[in-house]
Amino acid sequence: MFNRKLLGTILFIPTICCAVEFNISVLDAVDRENIDLSVFSKVGYVLPGRYILGIKSNNFLIPELPVMFHTRGLPDESAEACITADVLAKLGLKDESIKLVSFWNNGECADFSELKGVSIRNAINEGYIALGIPLAYMEYSDTDWVPPAFWDNGLPSLMLDYSATAYESRFKNKPIERKLSVYGTLGANLGAWRFRGDFQGGNQAAGETEERFNWSRIYAYRALPSINSTLVIGDNYLGSDLFDSFRYTGIALSSDDRMLPPALQGYAPEVRGIAKTNAKVTISQNANILYETIVPAGPFNIQELGRGVRGQLQVKVLEQDGSIQTFSVDTATIPYLTRPGSVRYKAALGKSSASGYKSGNSGDILFGSSEFSWGVSNSWSLFGGSIFSEKYNAVALGLGQDLYQFGALSLDVTRSAANLANENDRQGYSYRLNYSKRFDEIDGDIAFAGYRFSQREFMSMNEFLEANKALVNIGNSKSMYTVTGSKSFSNFKTSVYASYTHQDYWNIVPEERIQLSISKMFDSGFIKGMSANLSFSKNVNKNSSGNMLSMNLSIPIGQGASAHYAASRNNDVNSHDVTYSNYQNDGNHWQISAGVRDKERGSAESVRGYYAHEGAMASTTLSVGHESGEYWSAAATVRSAITITAEGAALHQQSVNGGTRLMLDTAGVGGVAINGGRTQSNYWGKAVVGDVNSYARTSAAVDVNQLADDVEVSSPVVDATLTEGAVGYRKLSVQQGMKLMTTLTLPDGRYLPFGVQIVDVKGRVAGLVSDAGMAYLSGINSDSEFTATWSDNKCRVYIAEKYSLQSLATLTCVPY
Template sequence: MMVRRLSRSIYLSTFLTGFFSLTSAQADEGTPDESASTEMVEFSDAFLMGDAGSQLDLKRFSRGNPVLAGTYNVKVFLNGKEMFKTPLTFHENNTDYASACFTHALLEQLSVDPEPLNQEDEDGCYDLATTLPKSSSRYDPLTQELNVTIPQVYLVSHPAGYIPPSRWDSGIPMALLSYNANAWHSKSDNTTQDTFYSGLMLGLNLGAWRLRSNGAYNWDNDNGGEYSSYDLFIARDIVPLRAKLEAGEVRTNANMMDSVSLDGVHLYNDAQMDPSANSYVPVIRGVANSNAKVTVRQEGRIVTQITVPPGPFAISDYYAAQNGSDLDVTVEESDGSTRVFSMPYASIAHLLRPGEVDWDIGIGTVDKDTVDETLWAGVATASYGLSNMFTAYGGVQMADNLYTAGMLGVAMNTSIGAFSFDVTHSQTTADDVGTLKGQSYSLNYSKNFTATGTTFSVVGYRFSSENYMSMNDALSLKNTLNNYASDKNTTTQEAYHAYTRTRNEIQANVYQDVTINGESYGSFYLNGTWRSYWGDDGNTSQYSVGYSNSVGSVSYSISAQRSYDEFGEEDDSINLGFSIPLGSGSSVDYRPFSSMSVNSSSDFKGNDSVSAMATGSSRDNMYNYSLNTTSSRNKDSEDLTTIGSWVTRNGAYSTTSLSATQGLNGDQQYSLSTTGGVVLHSGGLTLASGYLTPDSTMALVHASGAKGASASMGNGQIDGFGNMVVTSLSPYRENTVGLNIDTMENDVAISNTTGVVVPTSGALVRVDIETDARKAFMLELMRDDGGFIPLAADVQDSAGSSVGTVGQAGIAFVRGMDDSGTLSVIWGSGAESRCQVSYQLDGNASMIGKTPLISGLRCRMSSTSVKVTP
């Protein structure tokens, strides 16, 4: 037996050496170098040991590895540059080599000018060399790479990352429910507070149409519960305009003039359809002294509410519906104390590439939450890239007979930075006040100084004259005057002059890398906002400065904040933090806790706190957890020491967090948070993990029988119905959606674990992963006459269907069989090139991974029955 297996190994090594020496010869089609594509290599069967070798037909390998007809997931290169990965069909062409089918859509993906394209063949394919002279393609089946060469004269220039609209996928019909819930309980000083918040988003997709509605349910133990619904609208892409149409409760964009809430129609060009577009929401940063509840509001409406552990926090996973409106952040500690601060929401924009247009149009009635009566309003803004240096922009706003405004501006891209300057003129007609005319002037600056590592992200100044009104100011003033009309002790003029609106505003955001002689010494930032007002002598301002660095593996940071309200009341805070790694957290050097942090904060008014926290995660990273303790000194109450914990489960179908805090004085805090979604589609209900917004773009991965396989990106997992929802796809971009089969529960064959999709915004695109869930075996085969069974011999069942192939060392992999039966092994023509083997699976079979191996099977070379010894 030892000699026989050794001989088999030598035979296999010799065969594989001769076989794979041919792999450098690749399947070509239409290549300019015809000698390379037609050169034949004759393979001598003398390399094959044993009589069976002479029975193998190797002619199809004479020009390298043959390409069989079928569809393959191919990586495409154009003129040496990697372009994309796509399913590509190879069809028969009356030779041993199938050829790639170049469809109109594929050539469009390759940015081929459609003008020279002639008629396709009966399969809808173009002959590349005939259609585009001097063009060629070369396919390597080993790497599954298609290298296409096309002269530049036939190509159309596009920005980097451009995806033709023909590849955009609007997705499948679906209904969606997304939730973001937080339950909170706290008890301190004999006062108990119980609250519950759930943000809900409902959605429906049908073709290119999207229906969305946001809502929120708020409950507390004092006021009970209330559900409010808002932002109910339908939307769809207008592809020729690269635009989006929305109808219902909509908001105009705020990149130039005030965003206005309308019950009407909103049409605007969608920057996501541009390869260079980026979405933006500000990161909300702060410091929690204990397990704290953080509530973010925009115009009084809760945007998100989460519970955070002690120490610095940063929140970016939220949906802010109205760019331009500040975010109000409330941090409520476990002892009931609260802190409130505002986060400006603005960015310098306007600069466009030459010839590019950005526009926005909205018309409808003003939302009743804004004004008490029906008012028709219209908004139109536009910007145009004049040159590499200048962009012109402007807009108009109108609201019945109440308000009219026009704005003109210019943005400049210079060697010392980007500037924008604009002037807005407004005219407001107010009851018993008359016509108010005023102007507002704005100057903004942004620059990244690479040499010094300094970034001025936004430095801006705005001045508004006394009678200037933005549209939102005018609408708010109208409500104010209507309310004062019922007050006999206040005149309308007095009410107008008491109405508060911005007079001066200065913003600055500066970031600085500290590098000396090429060595980094950390970084610091400086942010500030200052405002003065008409109708109020007071000013408001807030400033923050911070520095961070590391020494060895220990990192530290220090930050300070100061703010003044309209009454001149000062609020200060300073925070010092350290973070110390305790281990790598890897499976090789696993430690339950991977880091420890210490934070100290003070407001210089007798309120100080020190907290320490250890954080860690499970080996599979499904659970993240922490233990913390906080000691605080309060000038108006007793000192307090608390012990708390936090755990988050990053599940396949939801993300859930629990927190608890216990004070030595009896104070308590508990919270439960969860986020996720439910998607209804033609295949049933599928749960989704993570926070979903109205624009969330997703993929429905279907892999029948592959239960337990996880997403290569995100936390999704194939459920018992073979479905999984993958979130956080990028709209109008290529997304590779794949499976990690290491976590798969069943022995399922998967021919290709990835799919490439280009979804539109808000779409649910379907990705079908081809699987074979039939039972699989590995059979160790030996001929009963002592001969060898050749590599790649075909294994067939009693019906003559191919069920597997013989691999190295006589090991056959078969699938789709019963627990017992008889198989035929065929490697040529004639009785001398086939044998039969009987098998039976029992409990003694060894396992190779999840596949049983039946050893010692003899394959009969004659019709004589041979008893099989398993």
């Protein structure tokens, strides 16, 4: 039987209590007297000195900074990381926890011994220090949310994000028409402040040349994390959940739910439609371009709009045959609910600028606005707001209720009073009902963004500004109702989407938009992964009207290619197209189409081509089309960005103009693939990741499978949590150089001791000495320098600027 006392003693022997003694007699070494394994005798042994390291606290990363390692004066003691008071303040500890922290080394370094359970692990080779802190000591305990103490405002920087589209076409009996349009954002960051200028312009040549360029918006903003808000100064659009959006110049302060945990955040809108041909889609708001791209023929769904977009969006689809679709998308579809005990707010003060960037039009007015939402209880929210000015005032009040398994509902009433020139005062009411429901059990959504009815005398601020400028009432809204629903049938591999919007006016024609779509995945015999889509859309507005029905069938052809058949009826015109699509090459997608269109005057054959390239520095789309006897056209779009900091500059892709991004430093090594090759470091070893969410943890990773033979990385993943618009900066531990086996000796010919570590100037362990001074070193370049330390001895190894492989066979380590 086992001796229980002996077993208990074994179980409770401390694993890290003292230095480990190695039995060197078991080593098959020629010179057993020349062995030094002291660096391995203690777990995590670190020499005193200054290191550049990140600090991880419960997986939250503080960016790299100088960290001093000191000893406490005991012999053969490993140095400890000095956590300064500045770093301590960023760890997210409770105030009462911070009071328990004492300091050593003349009050410079934090001592966590009074906080039971706190651990510190030195991961110097991985580039950071890891702190494990029990959640009881932390101010925040939500693992899905990065607390403000770890948010990074990034580097001072300059940026230019742009999209340029060139379009050329020629229609029957008409001259060649050429168009060039460009829009983008010029910006600068300084500390927490972001300075931005949105621009748009272009020219058009069809007989006479027309050129235009304007700054659509110039503004500055910054985050205020202490109150979960954003401050904006300059040109802006009223981002209200109660009132229609309009353009103004002034100052705004509003709650930003992106600073809250994910469960309490909002949503980003999407735009759906159907393109008859390869088409240019332009999404704008109040004449300001938000997004522009070229899409291939068929249904499209654009989801790249920012989360802050609110209000009604105008969508213009320019087809290759010159026809234009226009419709509106209302993004305000979510009831205004707030968590219990919390208050969300928005406030703005300024001067309306409905006439464009150059304010001063007689229709512009000074105004102030405010709104709030208060979580009264778990299920009820009270919200309201107001707009006040000399000639226009509006007050809104509403209630929202969480109906739990039955969804969410809100009802609000708005009263307006307007004083128009040449008219009597107008006063009226508007009533709105919103509903939304997510059916998790059936994988479906219903969003009823409501019914809204406005009396004839009611005016929104936008309607007032337009009427005040034109001195005539151009048509007030009467009623609007929107129903949007989606449902997935997983067992049948089928999804359904439906949307209906109807807008009535008191004195102009109504607008109506219907969208229906059903998609199915299926197999047929030996062909797997086929898909079919049936879509219908109807648009009726003052600019255009029409119906479109389309059917698409997709058949996979091998790996990364497919064939498509599309049939559509647009009003009274029938079209049939066959398309071959290829996306075998990662980052490249191309397709060619041939079709026929039946018209009143007979049929017309057409051919189209489309190419899209997602490169590390830009995304490009090309489109060409020809229809016999009718037209030919070509278009190209380039989207790119350049970011400049004191650390370097890089061209890159950017999903949101002026948005958040992360610059990565690969230590001067170019061609390093990051995030699966979607971006690459340039010649100077800089890369920028542009699709970064604000206030949320973002990871960037080196694709180690694409590294060159002479490149290695010890810690391929970095994390960052950036404030809105920030340009973050992280260094990746990339090393480029030869790898070789060499013999290391002292000047007197003796070998370096067995077990000594060879470290480069960055503190990276480049190799380990084995028997007879043999060592396998990595990162060998001209002018490289390495250090070896054992007992009380130190020496350096220099690599000559011009070296040969023969000269590297034996290297001398010079004591110092």
